[in-house]
Amino acid sequence: MKFSRIIANSGEWLSGDGPNRHIVVSSRVRLARNLSKKPFPGWAKKAERLEVVKLVKDAVEHLPEMAESYSENLETLSSLEKQVLVERHLISREHAAKGVGSAVVMNAPQSLSVMINEEDHLRMQAICCGLQLDKVYEMINRVDSELEEVLDFAFDSRLGYLTACPSNVGTGMRASAMLHLPGLVMSDQINKIINSVNKIGLAVRGLHGEGTEAMGNLFQVSNQTTLGEAEDEIIGRLNRVIEQIIEHEQNARALLAQRKPITLHDQVGRAYGLLSQAYSMSSKEALNLLSIIKLGIDLCVFPDAHRFPIDELFIETQPAHLQKGAQTQKMSSEERDALRATIIRAKLLQVPQPDIDRLKIPTPATNEKK
Amino acid sequence: MQCDVCQSKEATVFLTQIVEGKMQKVNLCEACSKEKGVNDPTGFALADLLLGIGASQEIEKSPAAVKCGVCGFTQADFKKTGRLGCSHCYEVFAEGIEPMLKNMHKGTTHTGKAPVAYRAARVHGEKIKSLQANLSKAIESEEFELAANLRDQIKQVETELPK
Numbered sequence: 001m002k003f004s005r006i007i008a009n010s011g012e013w014l015s016g017d018g019p020n021r022h023i024v025v026s027s028r029v030r031l032a033r034n035l036s037k038k039p040f041p042g043w044a045k046k047a048e049r050l051e052v053v054k055l056v057k058d059a060v061e062h063l064p065e066m067a068e069s070y071s072e073n074l075e076t077l078s079s080l081e082k083q084v085l086v087e088r089h090l091i092s093r094e095h096a097a098k099g100v101g102s103a104v105v106m107n108a109p110q111s112l113s114v115m116i117n118e119e120d121h122l123r124m125q126a127i128c129c130g131l132q133l134d135k136v137y138e139m140i141n142r143v144d145s146e147l148e149e150v151l152d153f154a155f156d157s158r159l160g161y162l163t164a165c166p167s168n169v170g171t172g173m174r175a176s177a178m179l180h181l182p183g184l185v186m187s188d189q190i191n192k193i194i195n196s197v198n199k200i201g202l203a204v205r206g207l208h209g210e211g212t213e214a215m216g217n218l219f220q221v222s223n224q225t226t227l228g229e230a231e232d233e234i235i236g237r238l239n240r241v242i243e244q245i246i247e248h249e250q251n252a253r254a255l256l257a258q259r260k261p262i263t264l265h266d267q268v269g270r271a272y273g274l275l276s277q278a279y280s281m282s283s284k285e286a287l288n289l290l291s292i293i294k295l296g297i298d299l300c301v302f303p304d305a306h307r308f309p310i311d312e313l314f315i316e317t318q319p320a321h322l323q324k325g326a327q328t329q330k331m332s333s334e335e336r337d338a339l340r341a342t343i344i345r346a347k348l349l350q351v352p353q354p355d356i357d358r359l360k361i362p363t364p365a366t367n368e369k370k
Numbered sequence: 371m372q373c374d375v376c377q378s379k380e381a382t383v384f385l386t387q388i389v390e391g392k393m394q395k396v397n398l399c400e401a402c403s404k405e406k407g408v409n410d411p412t413g414f415a416l417a418d419l420l421l422g423i424g425a426s427q428e429i430e431k432s433p434a435a436v437k438c439g440v441c442g443f444t445q446a447d448f449k450k451t452g453r454l455g456c457s458h459c460y461e462v463f464a465e466g467i468e469p470m471l472k473n474m475h476k477g478t479t480h481t482g483k484a485p486v487a488y489r490a491a492r493v494h495g496e497k498i499k500s501l502q503a504n505l506s507k508a509i510e511s512e513e514f515e516l517a518a519n520l521r522d523q524i525k526q527v528e529t530e531l532p533k
Contacts, residue, residue, distance in 0.1 A: 034456075034457055035457075036457055037440050037456060037457060037458055038456060038457075039440075039441040039443075039455055039456045040453060040454065040455060040456055040457075042451060042453050043441060043443060043447070043451075043453070043454075043455040043456065119453070141483070144483075145486075148485050148486065149486075153485055154456075154457030155484065155485050155488060156457075156460060156480075157480075157484070157488055157491070157492070158478075158479055158480065159460060159471075159479075159480055160480025160482060160484070161480075162457040162460050164453040164454055165452065165453050165454075166454070166467055166470055166471055166474060167474050169460075169471065169475075169480075170475065170480045170482065171480070171482040171483065173482075201476070225474065225475040225476045226475065227471060227474075227475035227476065227477060227478065227479075227480060228475050228476035228477020228478065228479065228480075228481065229476050229477070229481065229482070230481045230482035230483070231482045231483055233481075
């Protein structure tokens with residue numbers, strides 16, 4: 001499959017539906033695996049890396065899950081194409097920096113992707129919309145079991161799966177969920193939540209993982225340790241914490257609507273005004289304002305039919321996605337900001353003005369359970 | 371008291387750590403403690419200070435000349451990259467890696483998924499273990515007929531090696 005074809009559609013995780021979709025944008029699980037007795041990618045010589053790519057790529061391409069897939073060596077991709085994959089969360093920023101001796105394979109719905117020779121020989125991930133970590137783990141676990149039949153994975157009966165960095169040893173698993181938490185941010189509770197989540201051995205990160213800024217009120221929650229707990233225990237722990245965060249977010253939204261309706265109306269109105277009228281907009285500003293529109297949809301201020309077009313803007317207004325659709329060769333950041341504003345204005349034209357009278361306070365999660 | 375690192379300024383930060391029964395002390399001035407990141411006094415940081423070269427205590431424990439027989443990786447390489455050379459390195463540098471894993475993770479033993487071949491070995495090992503436990507019990511309660519039976523069973527199971 002060609003790059004242009006696979007990238008023409010947005011990934012399944014963006015367009016699909018899933019439990020708690022209004023707060024949990026996506027669930028993702030990645031597994032790190034290595035071939036036994038072969039030097040890890042960071043230490044291997046070029047010839048050794050090429051050998052691993054050949055071996056692993058062949059095995060991955062023959063998976064039934066990859067019947068319709070896109071598979072490419074990284075040196076044949078332009079830096080723009082790699083960046084597009086990063087913005088879609090299909091490869092890591094680290095992997096995008098790689099060239100000869102690394103590769104990527106993904107399926108057509110973009111729900112499965114395998115990075116070959118990132119930090120480990122294999123980094124495979126499954127991604128899905130809403131909160132469904134169990135399902136996502138099942139997806140990637142099946143791929144792992146199938147690959148295990150043809151590849152000799154490095155495994156130690158005591159330490160588990162062996163990885164280049166000791167911090168991934170054991171399950172080699174990183175499970176994470178992308179959460180949209182405007183309520184907790186607006187009510188200044190987010191730092192309290194982040195601190196308490198960190199204390200129980202889970203990590204909270206920004207939009208693109210480690211060391212990235214939180215934009216658009218999006219936060220990634222993931223497990224930090226991989227040794228000493230089985231996969232289902234890690235996912236169970238993560239699920240319980242995420243459910244707690246969802247409850248807090250719902251309560252925060254309800255409280256905002258009840259106690260600070262003017263602030264809420266004002267924020268939604270301003271976001272709508274800027275997005276529909278601005279002629280230049282940075283990526284950060286766009287994400288932060290789109291987040292408020294998304295909240296407005298959750299609160300019924302905008303019709304639900306506009307959920308997907310707005311969600312799509314979160315990805316379509318990222319720098320590489322803009323450049324990909326542009327006429328000119330390499331846009332300056334001013335040109336990009338202008339193009340971004342144009343695309344957003346066009347889409348906002350379809351969205352009616354916020355109807356504050358329709359604002360529905362979400363039922364706090366605690367009442368729902370009773 | 372003078373700072374152990376710069377040997378010039380007054381020490382205001384005092385660190386003590388007990389590693390395997392031996393006490394290690396470091397005295398530092400404000401600036402040096404910040405530079406060495408002492409506000410996070412894990413074993414790493416202290417060992418770095420003591421050795422003064424950014425070497426971690428874990429790696430120091432294995433003799434300096436050790437090299438991985440499979441990939442040629444050394445401790446110096448680990449110091450530089452923070453990554454290991456190949457899966458075999460976990461055996462070669464086991465002594466050094468162990469305490470690090472203890473710091474990083476919830477436990478030091480993997481309890482999750484294992485490749486099919488290992489799963490069979492795991493089940494096999496557990497079967498023998500439980501038979502052996504039954505055997506000890508039988509001997510203790512002087513049920514020698516049962517004990518003889520169990521002993522034969524264990525012999526039988528032991529020959530059925532998983533593939």
